[in-house]
Amino acid sequence: MPKLSKPLTDTQVKTAKPKGDKPYTLADGGGMYLEVTTSGSKIWRMSYRQENGKQNRLTFGAYPEISLLEARAKRAVARKLLADGIDPGQFKRDAKQAKAIAATHTFEAVALTWLEKTVATRAVTTQEKVTNWLKKDVFPFIGNMPVSAIKPTDVLATVQKMEARGAIDSAHRVKQICGQVLRYAVAIGLIERDVTTDLKGALTISIKTNYASITEPKQSGELMRSIFSYTGHPYALAALKLSALFFVRPGELRSAQWSEIDLEAAEWRIPGEKMKMKVDHLVPLSTQAVDILRGVFAMSGHGKYVFPSIRTNERCMSENTVNAALRAMGYAKETMTAHGFRAMARTILDEVLGERVDLIEHQLAHAVKDPNGRAYNRTAHLPARREMMQRWSDYLDKLRMDVGTHSIRT
Template structure:
């Protein structure tokens, strides 16, 4: 007799598994522990097989019979329902392993050694904020251009530049997925023209000596953190990139040799960079040693001595002193130095560019190494520091 809901509900376990037959090969297996499992016995290519149909009560008697009938239809079409179930599970597992987020994290892990730590962190945070919440869990093969456009539009509400960067990052991930056999096409080219262009912006920077002097005097009068003040004083003297400055480590600095050797992994161009230190720079660093010299970082975070200063510390200090974004930014000191060193102090542009850690080649097409023209650069950095002192003293 076929089973009834009451028989299934009231079935009791015993010392050994008990089979309660329904019809057409389906039965309920009651385990000694009290579990109730639906099973279907069938034959395929002369072999007897068993198909699991689910657990009671999650799968009711009616649900189990529907699954049984669906399996028998497959058998009628010479399809093994057990194998089909395995294939579906394998496909689901593959899709789960090939989600956009999983491939993006794999791509990030593979290539992060080619980026600075700051850039790698920024990329990952950008994905976490702008992509993963909406498309991260989806198989990458199912993601089309409108899906990417959707997350770009969300990002555009905060920043058009971020939206473009999200698009670029997604394109790199899709290309990696194609190369590794997890995707067949990259939808990013379909989005050409979907966003307005970003107008190129130059970092705000004073290039008139008359405005540089008052700025330097304001730095001397800064009444905030001594560590931030030191960073403010050193930023125009060294004119390195803000990320290079705030992550400076004491192990990289040789005060006796008056040199700061920045390793390649922290440089934008992935090439070691040597910064000659003026006497003024050394004096500031020596003053900072009692505060941070026992730790790793020259400019430690106010939250933890194990971390370097935050990305926004210098710019926040500038704003606190009343300097607007269109007047000066942490990155703008590089433009200040580049302009004045060339136009007023008369140093060769290629020497300046090399000290800025830009790609520079000699007349024979060879890239300069980190020690190229080092004596000229030592002289330039000291001349620059002395000139800044002159500007600072001019209004006192």
């Protein structure tokens, strides 16, 4: 029978000292031993024989970082692997490699790659919004985690922080974005499944409401007077005025670039990648709009954006700027929003000014089709739309000056 080693004691391990000019070992049984080096270091190791008969050894770590009890636990795991026909040394190397790979495939690294790969599917403003959500609300909490280690509760805790501050709609959207990132990770073989599917029903249900808007002429005139009396930043003032004149989506206005605007031709050509419908859109500029833009050009014309961020010219104005200006003017979010200028124009142009609905829908960049079911191009009915936009600007001036024309159908 092979000689059985008497198990070590904590005292033996603790008091073991170097002996001479060679290392020596203290056996604990089951192939495990403590190697004491000439420098006094103590290292836990285990000898074992592979299926092919080759002798090999494992290193569990140094004492006292790895206690006697912890070393024995590691030995038990190794012996279980051997019993299952698995080489514990190769298993350890594979696990180390997998850990290294996982460390390079963090949620942040995968998300940034996904953003780059899918950029063509989103408008510029949407790309910016998604990027900001990830950087501000996701990366600080799960960005450093390997995608393979992320659990449903990790994503839930992240989006619940947004929910707690009242950003319920954004929390739902960010959960969807996290799911898209994880599905990309599935597609490239990093994980088996998207764990956000387990979060169905976990967030507060958002009650959908229309964007608050002023649609009555008299109140619209009061709004325009408030806008022209606004004393905030000049970019915000110009954006407020143009929001009313253009009634484009807020993201389209704040991301406007000077390269898209021809002041001489009085046209703003918005490329399709910025539009919700992914179709190029043309905004005829009224004389009032041209005057406002010329004033803005004197401030930002040297740069890329019509409305640059006040912090850096490399980014456009914040999405909160126009809404913040409305709040500063005394308009609550339940009364008027940046997006509400679209409803204001849509309602008054139709119900008060009697403009053609198809022209209004064209100018709102809604899907409008000809009698054959084909979508119109961006220049469809341009002369008529140009006249309508000038009438709208003139009408807003009349409302602002309160000359009594707000209730007259023309």
